[in-house]
Amino acid sequence: MKFAIVPTHVFALVFLLAGAAMAQPQTRNLMPVPQSVDWQQGKFRLTQDLTVGINGLPHDRLYAYTGRVVQRLSGRTGFLHWPVQIGHQHTQGSLQITVEQPGTPALYADESYTISVSENQISLRAPNDLGAMRGLETLLQLLEADEEGYYFPAVAIQDAPRFPxxxxxxxxxxxxxxxxxxxxxxxxxxxxxxxxxxxxxxxxxxxxxxxxxxxxxxxxxxxxxxxxxxxxxxxxxxxxxxxxxxxxxxxxxxxxxxxxxxxxxxxxxxxxxxxxxxxxxxxxxxxxxxxxxxxxxxxxxxxxxxxxxxxxxxxxxxxxxxxxxxxxxxxxxxxxxxxxxxxxxxxxxxxxxxxxxxxxxxxxxxxxxxxxxxxxxxxxxxxxxxxxxxxxxxxxxxxxxxxxxxxxxxxxxxxxxxxxxxxxxxxxxxxxxxxxxxxxxxxxxxxxxxxxxxxxxxxxxxxxxxxxxxxxxxxxxxxxxSITDLDDMQRRLKVVSYQLEELGLQHLHAREVILRNLTRNGDVATLRELVEVCEPLQGYTRNPLGVYYTVHSPYTLFADACMADARLARDFNAAAKDFVATVKGAEAVISQLERWATLHERLSPTLAGNPVLLEVKEQSKALSDAARMALIAMDVISGQKALPADYVDQAEHVLNHAAEQEGGRTQLANLPGLRTLVEAAVGENLD
Missing domain, CATH: 3.20.20.80 (Glycosidases)
Incomplete structure (x- = not known):
């Protein structure tokens, strides 16, 4: 590898304290991470007169693929004129793509490529059009912006797949x-x-x-x-x-x-x-x-x-x-x-x-x-x-x-x-x-x-x-x-997730469709607060023995609006752990806990008016109860309050009850963070 991955501790919490500065990670927003990346000084400024030259002996599909990538680039920047000039043997283009021969999608096909970005030109070279297409996707991920506009950072990349x-x-x-x-x-x-x-x-x-x-x-x-x-x-x-x-x-x-x-x-x-x-x-x-x-x-x-x-x-x-x-x-x-x-x-x-x-x-x-x-x-x-x-x-x-x-x-x-x-x-x-x-x-x-x-x-x-x-x-x-840094992967994955929407994927949009259906176009925002910390039951536990669902069951219910890796829950769990270790960021954590503590009360009218949601009623209540236990824990950790006499037994009961909930065939994913706060307050693990 040309560079070593710099570990980053990134929280995507919406309530994260402002001004938490962080150095630009070596991986930027690249996914998959290329085999060799050498970041250099300088920026290729993107302007409206971008031209693309395709040289060598490419397959015809490379022209159409390049056009689609440029359209996505235009969509991200909002100012490129379309169509961008894409020419064969156009050696003066600001983006030069050079391939040696046509490729064929197949096992062991050569998908390697190199990218060189300088202040004046971008060069993408590959043995065939397959590698060029892989390189175009990497190039698109390099796009950044500052107060002067959009640019590609100067870089030299050599890349090829590890597995065919x-x-x-x-x-x-x-x-x-x-x-x-x-x-x-x-x-x-x-x-x-x-x-x-x-x-x-x-x-x-x-x-x-x-x-x-x-x-x-x-x-x-x-x-x-x-x-x-x-x-x-x-x-x-x-x-x-x-x-x-x-x-x-x-x-x-x-x-x-x-x-x-x-x-x-x-x-x-x-x-x-x-x-x-x-x-x-x-x-x-x-x-x-x-x-x-x-x-x-x-x-x-x-x-x-x-x-x-x-x-x-x-x-x-x-x-x-x-x-x-x-x-x-x-x-x-x-x-x-x-x-x-x-x-x-x-x-x-x-x-x-x-x-x-x-x-x-x-x-x-x-x-x-x-x-x-x-x-x-x-x-x-x-x-x-x-x-x-x-x-x-x-x-x-x-x-x-x-x-x-x-x-x-x-x-x-x-x-x-x-x-x-x-x-x-x-x-x-x-x-x-x-x-x-x-x-x-x-x-x-x-x-x-x-x-x-x-x-x-x-x-x-x-x-x-x-x-x-x-x-x-x-x-x-x-x-x-060697690319295994989980925090860095999650940071980049969040960026990629939004970028995938431009291809027409419905992975984010579908949730909103389901929530509008569940609430009959009512209070979607409050229900979303519960969805954002719930995940479908994992493994084969959501549908044990195949008896809970049939082919013709409705798949527009609460569990279908929930996703793996409930991001808000994951980030809260990390923030709670960080607070216990550093006693910093209390305001952000408390703000979120206060919203969860009142969630059941705010959500109750929606639950009562939409019988299809009654399956998560107890789960909603359990979350609010657990959040209130965590708020007490925050006061204890901060030294503002002594531990109440009956707190340990009460907190243990509330947390265990919340963990037992499987409302709508889902589970609360923020319980590890809530438990972290409570256990820090009482000074022992609660089983």
Whole structure:
């Protein structure tokens, strides 16, 4: 690295004391952080006569991409004339982009670039247009302003991705996501330098691709919600124009309810199948002993590979518990005759058959870690996903696969649908700890994917479950492993979150839509105060056993307005800790506590007038009660009041009661800060 990260202790609290000056951090607002950054003296002043020269042998997409970046630059500055002159072989342009040859979005494509900003010119150089597009995103993040106007600071940057596979998986089976949702997330992926869009197109809840060779699938197993072939092609073209390649997933042999709803003769059990409506693991499974299964799968694959140029085809292969195989006497006889000892070996047989079909169409197989078995070709990519939530050590399958010679992509630790805080994802590195793999085995770690399973999202809310946390994950895939400063990451992530809105993402806007709906366009501001300190229950606790929600449940409720990393709560927790350590900033902390102490009283009319909000009534009261306990603690810490006689027992009861609240399937995220203040006042930890 050309620079060392300077730790910064940044609070984004709206009530932070004014004048808390802080030196410009070395990372500025860059995300992902480039591999090498050398800040220099001087500024390139942005003026209305900006011109862009594109030189060398670029792909045509670079012109359109450059135009879109300049439009975003114009939107941020408000004065650039549009269109800005963008010319080929225009060597006098104030922004010079030089590429050696056209690029192709693919694994191991060269995405490197260099940027040189001086007072007179900006130079962006890359081996191909892919690197140039990545560099343009970095350049846009460099924009700063002072009293004289907008400028780019003088700098020399050399950059390239750490991992070649940097993906986002979208599940469109459990809840269908219209094409517009896909487009805007591809734009955000490009902005964050992600390069693989993994499209999970089938599961128990629906089949989402128009197939003319097997039309029963989209006609009978989609509820009428699927992508036409024209839409599929448009998504692939849209992605390629942004340096992203698209990999399809058809999940087999398990997760088969949708396929078997359309084609029940392929099932392992003679029964009437239907689309799943709840979350969970279901029994419907393709019959691996039925030759018609492979005939149909070849039809599917043949038509899919004609749509998707991706060299990789994801077959799923996860969570097949084999119950219907166990119940089928013909399958049991097949296993006995062929010396197949268990269901894992039987699935290995199925995967081998599927691999032959894929090889016929010049495609490599990828699947979730359950496909890892002796005998599958070493070109197969293993998708590692299980860990602590499944009762297994983290990265166990990743290490096993790499040691067996298989390329691996990691998703364990990047399940963004589980609503864990950003830091939990950010500190997970795709590369195992030193010593677990040899240098040659480490080369098999291709990178990682953030995974957005859609049981609990709709087109309105999905962006808020992906972004901005996935921007931090994208940094983990791109930047040097040493970039781990959590405070600095959070500071930059806040900036990036607002910038992503210019791409059409709804991650911030959706909250306001939901709040207006919940209050019937009433007192949104007071309800927002509660939302800003609540987070959806994490992991699988919001929807245990899949019984709280169905596909058709309303996803416009209180929990859907809440986001992971409730920023106000996180910043308050940090401020409370800082106050206890320094006894500074009391006014700001007290001001916030006073608002929370009166929140329930102020919110009560809204709760009473909107029955849908009664689920958070007790949570609102618990917050106000806990805030009042913290206000007493502030007086004690400041020496203004002695500790009341019954305070310890009362405070312990109030805090524990608040911690037990799960109103609207959410939890109060500011309790750590409140507890910090109370425990400092009493001089002991409260359990």
């Amino acid at each position: 596979w940097r993906g986002l998986m979208l599940d469109v089976s459990r809840h269908f996501l219209p094409i517009e949702v896909i487009y805007r997330n591809l734009d955000a992926m490009a902005a964050m330098k992600l390069n693989v869009f993994h499209w999970h197109l089938s599961d128990d809840h629906g089949w989402r691709v128009e197939l003319r060779s097997v039309p029963e699938l989209h006609r009978l197993a989609s509820d009428g919600q699927y992508y036409t072939q024209e839409q599929i092609r448009s998504v692939i073209a849209y992605a390629e124009a942004r340096g992203i390649w698209v990999m399809p997933e058809i999940d087999v042999p398990g997760h088969g309810s949708a396929i078997l709803t359309a084609l029940p003769q392929l099932g392992s059990k003679d029964m009437e199948y239907d689309l799943a409506r709840n979350a969970g693991i279901f029994d419907p499974t393709l019959d691996p002993t039925n030759e018609e299964v492979y005939v149909v799968l070849e039809k599917i694959i043949a038509e899919m590979v004609a749509l998707f140029p991706s060299p990789y085809f994801h077959i799923g292969g996860d969570e097949n518990e084999g119950h219907h195989w166990d119940e089928n006497p013909n399958i049991q006889e097949f296993m006995q005759v062929n010396g197949i000892e268990d269901n894992h070996e039987l699935q290995g047989y199925f995967n081998a058959r599927l691999h032959k079909i894929l090889a016929k169409y010049d495609r490599e197989m990828m699947g979730w870690e359950e496909i890892l078995a002796e005998g599958i070709p070493e070109s197969t990519v293993i998708h590692s996903w299980r860990g602590a939530n499944e009762g297994l050590p983290a990265k166990q399958s990743l290490v096993q696969a790499a040691k067996a010679g298989y390329p691996v992509v990691l998703s364990n630790g990047y399940y963004i649908d589980l609503m864990y805080p950003t830091q939990d994802h950010y500190l997970v590195d795709p590369m195992p700890e030193k010593g677990r793999l040899t240098a040659e085995e480490e080369k098999l770690i291709l990178g990682g994917e953030a995974t957005m399973w859609s049981e609990l999202v709709t087109p309105l809310t999905v962006d808020s479950r992906i972004w901005p946390r996935t921007a931090a994950i994208a940094e983990r895939f791109w930047s040097d492993a």
